[in-house]
Amino acid sequence: MRDLKTIFNKEEYDVLIIGGGINGAAIANIASRQGLSVALVEKEDFASGTSSRSTKLVHGGLRYLENFEFDLVRESLRERYIQWKSVPHLVKPLRFIIPVYKGDRRPLWMMKLGVFLYDFLSGKYVVEKHQTLTTKDVIAAIPHIKREGLVGGVAYSDCRMDDARLCLENILSARESGAHIANYAEAVSFLKVGTQLTAGANIKDILTGKQITIKAHHVICAVGPWTNEILRLDTPTEQDKIRLTKGVHIIYKDKIADTALLLQAGKDHRVFFVIPFGEHSLIGTTDTDYAGKPDEVESDRDDVEYLLSEAGKFLPNIKLQRENIVATFAGLRPLVFASGNPSKLSRNHVIEENKSGVMYIMGGKYTTYRAIAQQCVEKVLSGKKLNLGEDYPLYGSGSHEMNEAQLAKTFNLSIATCAYLLSKYGTKCKDVLNLVSQDRKLAELLCPCSLAIKAQVVYSLQSEMAVTADDIIWRRLSLGYHFCATKQCRKVIDTLCAR
Numbered sequence: 001m002r003d004l005k006t007i008f009n010k011e012e013y014d015v016l017i018i019g020g021g022i023n024g025a026a027i028a029n030i031a032s033r034q035g036l037s038v039a040l041v042e043k044e045d046f047a048s049g050t051s052s053r054s055t056k057l058v059h060g061g062l063r064y065l066e067n068f069e070f071d072l073v074r075e076s077l078r079e080r081y082i083q084w085k086s087v088p089h090l091v092k093p094l095r096f097i098i099p100v101y102k103g104d105r106r107p108l109w110m111m112k113l114g115v116f117l118y119d120f121l122s123g124k125y126v127v128e129k130h131q132t133l134t135t136k137d138v139i140a141a142i143p144h145i146k147r148e149g150l151v152g153g154v155a156y157s158d159c160r161m162d163d164a165r166l167c168l169e170n171i172l173s174a175r176e177s178g179a180h181i182a183n184y185a186e187a188v189s190f191l192k193v194g195t196q197l198t199a200g201a202n203i204k205d206i207l208t209g210k211q212i213t214i215k216a217h218h219v220i221c222a223v224g225p226w227t228n229e230i231l232r233l234d235t236p237t238e239q240d241k242i243r244l245t246k247g248v249h250i251i252y253k254d255k256i257a258d259t260a261l262l263l264q265a266g267k268d269h270r271v272f273f274v275i276p277f278g279e280h281s282l283i284g285t286t287d288t289d290y291a292g293k294p295d296e297v298e299s300d301r302d303d304v305e306y307l308l309s310e311a312g313k314f315l316p317n318i319k320l321q322r323e324n325i326v327a328t329f330a331g332l333r334p335l336v337f338a339s340g341n342p343s344k345l346s347r348n349h350v351i352e353e354n355k356s357g358v359m360y361i362m363g364g365k366y367t368t369y370r371a372i373a374q375q376c377v378e379k380v381l382s383g384k385k386l387n388l389g390e391d392y393p394l395y396g397s398g399s400h401e402m403n404e405a406q407l408a409k410t411f412n413l414s415i416a417t418c419a420y421l422l423s424k425y426g427t428k429c430k431d432v433l434n435l436v437s438q439d440r441k442l443a444e445l446l447c448p449c450s451l452a453i454k455a456q457v458v459y460s461l462q463s464e465m466a467v468t469a470d471d472i473i474w475r476r477l478s479l480g481y482h483f484c485a486t487k488q489c490r491k492v493i494d495t496l497c498a499r
């Protein structure tokens, strides 16, 4: 059984980060690369909060143009490019089509202007230029699309990502640079100097129940939706600083189209997506105020009904059915507190230090995580500007010694399996394959439902800090999002974990 005292063995750290979502993970990575001593604690698994429940897009956010958030869009488009170029195994271009109908609140001219402006703001960071589409083009690309009233459309590009693994690669890179890190370790109270100043935190090991204290010069709370709760742990009289809105997605069994769709909901005029997701489709998201506890967020009947019925209006021939939903997931947007329609609230972030000297990160998008983390570390370094350039390599980044065909020959596996492993692990794919060399049984598929092999489970436990079967199913291998008739993969993972 692990002992947190041996992981966090320094008397005092430069920085203690509470929260192992994307923001905490990236702060740990950038800070440790700057030579700072870093401790990070996460109360569940890395990315188990909002950072594995996003729409999984690295995007400028076409819809933020409507709110005139040009700076946010410009910054996001630059970040999109940096992540695509730096971590190409996890961040990949994706083409979107927006079909436009007679009477739409956002008519064709507005959509044309929007995608033109989007590419203009991208400047040299463009992924693939936009296009105007005729009705015929839209139908050719999405044969199931509703034809009645269709007047044309536009196409533009953004990127998709594996959100949980991108977060994990930040964690693993930080650990490689010397950061001390633990999941299933919760900050339960702050360590005070005198009455006010915070000098660390008391951490409870969720696996053993034991408690330790971590001292640090700087304490950073990157706890996303848990910000209001932790604020009051520090200062009981604090008012709410973030507003939580719930976003639900469904994974639909069929792949509806090879291209992603951006659609305008008839009910409330919000935009939502239908995105090809392996063999399936990802449909989302909703945006409704949430007043419950962040740990208890889940999708309900109304959320699912909204998504099925709004998507169904555009896909009349498919007849979307509840029975064909493979999975649903719900996440919370930790938005900087403001009143008004949730969909219109800014996705900009704020970094604020409270009276006790604790730094809080509020708001923000996944896409801009690198920039947010850089700003936090600059604050820790008393405002010193960091020139990180436009390269942000992570754990599995770098050029490959062998392509999938060569790996398949060397390790006696199928080309499809090797291509799959390359796209999950990048250069670290070799470490997974070395396990296969040591034990040939680990080359076996977990289950016919996917290309995942047994070696990945061992690798998740040995090298990727997975603790539970769920950590592996949802955040290391993403199997939870895939349809499996037999659930054999879960049984095999349980058996390997128990061993």
Ligand SMILES: Cc1cc2nc3c(=O)[nH]c(=O)nc-3n(C[C@H](O)[C@H](O)[C@H](O)COP(=O)(O)OP(=O)(O)OC[C@H]3O[C@@H](n4cnc5c(N)ncnc54)[C@H](O)[C@@H]3O)c2cc1C
Residues within 6 Å of the ligand: 018, 019, 020, 021, 022, 023, 024, 041, 042, 043, 044, 045, 046, 047, 048, 049, 050, 051, 052, 053, 054, 055, 056, 057, 058, 059, 185, 186, 187, 188, 222, 223, 224, 225, 226, 230, 245, 246, 247, 248, 285, 330, 331, 332, 333, 334, 363, 364, 365, 366, 367, 368
């Ligand atoms: C439905 C939805 C869709 C989205 N889609 C996109 C998208 O496609 N693209 C995009 O750019 N952005 C998207 N976003 C926004 C993006 O996902 C978030 O901005 C981002 O994930 C927030 O990361 P975080 O690290 O701040 O929070 P989180 O990922 O929630 O991490 C906070 C962590 O802190 C931990 N924690 C809490 N309290 C404690 C404690 N006391 N001790 C230790 N650990 C603690 C939690 O367990 C959690 O893991 C979306 C958001 C939602 C809700």
